[in-house]
Amino acid sequence: MTAVENVTTSVREAVAHVLDVELSGPIAPVSRTAADGTTANEAWLLVRLDGEPLGWQVVPLPVEGLAVDELQRLLDARWGEEVRRRRARAEGFAERHARHLATASRASVVLCTRERPEALAACLESLTAQDHPDFAVWVVDNAPATSTTKDVVDSFTGRLDIRYVVEPRPGLSRARNRALREPLEGDVVAWIDDDEVADPMWLSELTRAMAERPGADAVSGLVVPAELATRAQLWFEQFGGHSKGRGFTPADFGRGSDDRQNPLYPLPPFGVGANMAFRTASLYAIGGFDEALGAGTLTHGAEDTRAFTDLLRGGGATLYRPSAVTRHFHRRDLAGLRRQMEGYGTGLTAFYTSLVADSPLVLGQLARLAGRALRDLTSSSSLRVSGLADDFPAELLSANRAGMTQGPGAYLRQRRLHQRAARTADAPPAAAAADAAWRPTQVVHWDLDDPPADLGLTPDDAARYGAVLFVTWRPARPVALLTLPIAEALDRATREVALRRVPEAPQAPPRVPTSALPGVSVVIPTVLERPEGLARCLDALLRQEHPPVEVLVVDNRREDSSEQAGAAIPELARPGVRLLRQPVPGISAARNRGVAEAAGEIVAFTDDDVQVDRGWTRALAERFVTEPEVDGAGGLVLPSELQTPAQEVFERHSGGTDKPLLPETYALERPHADTWHPARYRVLVRRAGRVVRSYSLYQLGTFMGANMAFRTAALRAQGPFDEALGTGTPSHGGEDVDMVVRMLSAGRSLGYEPAAVTSHVHRRSDAELARQMSGYGTGFTALLTALVARDPRHLVGLVYAALTVLRSRLGRRDPGVTTLLEGLPPELSRLRVRGMLAGPRAYLRTRRRDRS
Template identity: 75%
Template sequence: MALVDDTAPAVDTAAAHVLDVELSDPVGPLQRTAPDGTTADEAWLLLRLDGEPVGWEVVPLPDQGMRADELQRLLDSRWGDVVRRRRAAGPGFAEVHARHLAVAPRASVVLCTRERPEALAGCLESLTAQDHPDFAVWVVDNAPVTTATADVVAGFAGRLDIRYVVEPRPGLSRARNRALQEPLEGEVVAWIDDDEVADPMWLSELTRALTERPQAAAVSGLVVPAELATRAQVWFEQFGGHSKGRGFTPADFGPGSGDRQSPLYPLPPFGVGANMAFRTSALRAVGGFDAALGAGTLTHGAEDTRVFTDLLRSGLPTLYRPSAVTRHFHRRDVAGLRRQMEGYGTGLTAFYTSLVVDSPPVLLRLAALAGRAVRDMTSSDSLRVSGLAADFPAELLSANRAGMLRGPGAYIRQRRLDRRLDREAGAVPAASPAGDGGWRPTKVVHWDLDGTDGPVLADEDVARYGAVHVVARRGARPVGLFTLPLPEALDRDARDAAVQRLVEPAPEDAPVAAGGALPSVSVVIPTMLERPAGLSRCLRALLDQELPPVEVLVVDNRPGTPDGDAAAAVPELGDPRVRLLRQPVPGISAARNRGVDEAVGEVVAFTDDDVEVDRHWVRALAERFATEPALDGLGGLVVPSELETPAQELFEQHSGGAAKVLVAETLRLERPRARSWHPARYRVLVQRRVDGALRTVRTHSLYQLGTFMGANMAFRTAALRAQGPFDQALGTGTPSRGGEDVDMVVRMLTSGRALGYEPSAITSHAHRRTDAELARQMAGYGTGFTALLTAVVARDPRHLVGLAHAALTVARSRLRPRDPGVTTLLEGLPAELRRLRLRGMVSGPRAYLAARTKETS
């Protein structure tokens, strides 16, 4: 029996002594006065068998203490049967634990801290005593104002495999997410707080749990008090402490256990941020931690609860293993405990608010659980209050409930505050930290899951890149987009785990038209011949199609184009399947119109000279047109061809990143013939095929179309010609600088035509590499957007009503994440790019009117 090391300041009188007792060893006497000089009236004994914690025994301490034989008789009478049953059950804990140590995988431990150097040192000291054979420690210094944390970390450089990272923005979730940006080693990442010390077997027990349950995504351990020096610390334990009544019985949560435990309530019996571990790929797959939750924010907590709930709701099991023990230094004073209780209440309802904001349908499930929640809050035998002593202050329960009332508003205010700070600070995407000297490019690979075991990288790629962005496919069909850091991407188990977590879209069940007849396809490429290498790659990909196009029309759009031989710069232009057309009238719309005029195919497909089309691209378009004769247009999936610079990563994140739609969809106006004031006239129904029938899955404004881009779109030639030409006052090469592609889509939908989105029609786009190029592009997008709206209204003033409805919809949904496939204007952009885009939007109407005037003059 040994006293737990107490790193807190000594006090003369303690509420209780906290001691470890090994039941397989002879016990010693209990004394009222501990070796540090503190005196207590009782002892909390953490009982272990062969090192495994099995329960608590609270023993009163008389003035003379308790003799060893008295204590032994007490423990034998109350715990003897437990010891005998466990001994007869098979291999003991010590044997099982030792077997795991021989095969324990490398892991990462993350410790987020802020200006608490003494506590940090105590935690790191406990990590030096871990029996796990192979792990790295990452210390994330959150919004530091001194070098104290860095100095402590430097002191452990020779004793731990330790790394130091700074997250300048305050907030525990931001610090946690900062760690997830790092190349964490091993499959498992474990988390511990700086006001804790870890049991020597802590990390190895967490990794053992995930090794024994390969389908599990996360595991949480037991958090016990490091000291009970004051009544405030005892009251915190009575209220559930950090372990929230979990006890000493291992538990599995997930599929099949819903009748025992809802992932929504009661909370949180399945995890705590002070002692948890995840498969790193699973944690990244759910998006990490909600930055508007957690310590250091207005919500005070619940970022850990949200992550566990997200995993459970996505069908991934989580585990509770009390053999993984950490010891926490609770707040000693009542005022500190009151703030903590209030913060827990705020975090709880902020957590529920976050769920509703991100997924409104969850409100129905929460309503079904509301009755139970009210009973638990008002009943005297609920888990949280049944264990409270008579002296537990009522003010602490009142503070907890007051916090619950503040939670929803706190979450909403924090979300708004984060957005404002992002604008002011010019935040960049998590994948591409700016200015830290550690940025590395990401390798883009396509991986056929039905083919090879995984993407193959050359040795120089492994040395050059920091991560791999995977376009996961099954043949021609994309089934997932995800990013794995290197070297994790080289590990087969890590790749398999990432694939297992994909929610693969079901294959399209609509048959190809009878007889397999497919429409002929003409491909049009407008170009200024400024990117001959890109045009050459684009043409080679088109000439190597599985289903060759009937023709490829390259439209040279240089004003005053000479009759010189362009084939010298682009040899593929000499291929008989390629026709070079001249269109000296400037603007991409004029070039598109020239291609449509000359096309002989039943379908006209468009791509750009900075794009490389997938080998199945033409076939995917043709087959979708064949299976759905009612469709007059299609958009396809655009993925990056490279992520070699921060500007390219920023653009990709802004364009949707891994959240792009991978399911075939059909788009049509809800009621194109409705009266002009009715919102249904301007609302697009997005439909998917379910059990052979089209079902509406979401709606969005007519002016929020992101699945149609000029780099990857196609139309039935007859429908396109009937609709009229592209507006030559819109698009690249005109003062409007863009918008011609979306304008055509708006016109077709407004006229009652149905359009589609086909993710199997994949193109790879070479994003702008430099910050200056990206800045010009963002400004141009802003100009093109409002120029497009000006064109729409100029053509039909009734669209002013539609734009008003759209503005109201945007105002109501500011806190919700955008729907996939919906264009965003400012989301995810640094402050400077936002300003440039807004500036472009201001100039759009004037630019369109100037282009129209120039066209008609």
């Protein structure tokens, strides 16, 4: 049949009332007319026992309504035996729920929204009533056009532990992934949509499921209609609604369960994006959400389905727990439902296309399932169609099938759009200096516990700068990086509002007494071309909170001009500073000279164009004390200035402002695995002991020679820096990453410590940046050549790395995948490629020369 949409139907004449009935308490009569004046001929009763939903009971409503006695009779007839069976259990739902509340740990809730302030307010209001004892809420404002979302969030300050984040690019998956880049708290992150309200036990039931099944990666709950005011809402619910017919029986899927259903088809009833929770580490491990799927894209949905499927196909486990309830406001009008049905069809086949695009071998598995899928699609007895009422519009099924034909093309087009945007929008070309609109960014360090009155900003800055990058500290570590337009940065009230987005400092380990800290030797290789920079660097090192045992300045010039250097840089003559000579050219040779002389238990490295924070050596030394298994640590390198377009391009591509601000630990997944095993070449990244993501061994870019330290004994045991690599050789770089790879390959653990901060003066001119980018390319391939020359097994690892990068180029990015050309303007990309082509020859030529 064809439905005729009646746009004049008043919601005063609802299709059905949707009500909760709690069997453990007194039953109230059900009136045909609700308190808001809405009338209905029937009621959908969500029947519950001690808060646990048992199922639906649909009852007709006579004119006089249902009296208590009649309603009690109907409920007893339907649920009496079930209630007696549950009451006979040794422990009921209420006891299990209460026990969990007593031990529930902190969790995060993410709510992605786009210009729906009224619905957002209702959802947030429901979160204030959660019985979970400890959680934070992250609201991600997706491509905002107004400030209304932020205004709503601000109105809940003080009632919720709430944070506001903007994702300027439209798309639900992008918004979800934006949340994953935030310092989410707790092991579990729950997701709810802005057109829902949460049952008071929603979050605690999700976290209870994860606590009771420690091996599970994800859980989803029950989504029920918040209202059934129109036929369109009833038809949507007949088609499966958001719960897709999952019912009221808990279920487990994947590892450790009795489920044997193929995770590809028919899709197991494992999850719904409107009511789901994941172990945060599991989401990181699969790379988050596919940004070519989901609302706000051409594919309209299925990003949640893809995430659950990736977990199951990877050997994970997911749960369904109907005790975690949310109420969804379905679309009221037929036109909206028609679009939704078409979008569901598009999302379904886009989802399958995404699987094939990422793993072509899946195509064979899908081909074997195609016959069943075709029967289900055309049969009137299929699960979805068999439960539809006679008046269900055939045009809705047609729209759903039409959407299926659009999915593959929509997905591929969306991926191409994302690839094109990534190539053109991530960074402006250095040639932007010719653009009169370009203005520098001021870098300001802001101690939130002891803020200066004016932060060093003056009204004159409005004419000079376009923005301010605030590095916010609390108490002795950076907690957030905020970039504000200059007008907002100069306004105190606006700055204070921006501060609300700054998270609380993570729980720091107890401060290590100075007497228990290891001694630190600091090595600075230099060719004395930057005497002012070296002087500033030495001055900062000599004012450290934890003074270094010694500062070893290694003069790497061929000629000996030590006396001239001492005259030009008085700091070289200060106590604790030693000037060493290393005439063999190259930063690696200079580093090795310093390591040979170092007296400290820790040897730290920095450069003469860097200024270290006053707590730098203490932060590094404390990391080695609090994590004894770590043999090396890298710190956070921030820009000293962003005064030129070249500096801005470098920071976007290679700087530290996109690095995490939480400590991490790196170790190979299986360093001693068989040569052909991919885990031998995969680095696991842990925060507070939990794996949050993984990297290819050859893509670990957190360590930078300007800010790194090692246990002196471990560094000497591992062998010297490769003197055919690094600045000052034809290879131009790679010696720092080479040492990192060697240590990890040997089974050692390394750390990242963002409290150890240095500030670097980036190259200011386009010409300097061009030479640097070309040198980086040469250094990278020279590094890879060095690794293979020493151990040919790295060829296997590089093949795995290349396949991972190929996947990311097709649009599906694994966690930790970056590309050497990402974010670079075309002219710099060409220079980097040219440098990469020169790397192997440069390394081998230097190596032969050194051996001769």
